[in-house]
Amino acid sequence: MTLSDGDVITVICLGTTVSQAQQDLKNPVEIVQENGKLMKRYKVTLMNLFDAFDWDCDGYLNLREMDAYTIMSGDEDGVKEDEWNMLKSEFDFAEEKMTIKGFIHMHEAEASSLTEDQSTLDDIWSSLERLGYNKQLRLVHEMKDRVFRLQIDEEHNVKWNFVCGTKSFKLDETEYMLIVSYTATEAEHSVLFKLVDDNEQIVS
Secondary structure (H helix, E strand, C coil): CCCCCCCEEEEEECCCCHHHHHHCCCCCCCCECCCCCECHHHHHHHHHHHHHHCCCCCCCECHHHHHHHHHHCCCCCCCCHHHHHHHHHHCCEECCEECHHHHHHHHHHHHHHHHCCCHHHHHHHHHHHHCCECCCCCECCCCCCCEEEEEEEEEECEEEEECCCCCCEECCCCCCEEEEEEEECCCCCEEEEEEEECCCCECC
């Protein structure tokens, strides 16, 4: 991902643990039917994800929001301009933005390949786990009762927006929580920060 002067970087905290994910490996819920259609529970999860990444609450996903969703799903390259144009040609869009109908259909298209390639199911679960879901399609919030603070180790040519402040905040009960964002004030900029708890344990 290439950053330019004026780009806004948003950091979202997810509450999940490896131990819980491993615990649910034995009995994962079914997310795709044999005919390639999505199970209702998986559709509801996708609708929740759509809402979580609709940061401006306009009912659509723009390129920036879709790019963030893609990166957090495991694709570190995000959505390129030509990929965005391809999505616009294949799925439902309005006002140059993806609708929730298009978002669901995009995932249905992914699931339809299960009949030819079973590794697709592993990819779907991998993305869901990166987004904080376990094998029961439940978000895990084992960090919700701990108190955190932001530790800034380096900052150069950036303007901060501390949504929760920098000291003594807790994760709330929502699925996704915006902790901090920053804007690059110059093309050449850098930041380095960590989320730590009261015991000085680095979380992310």
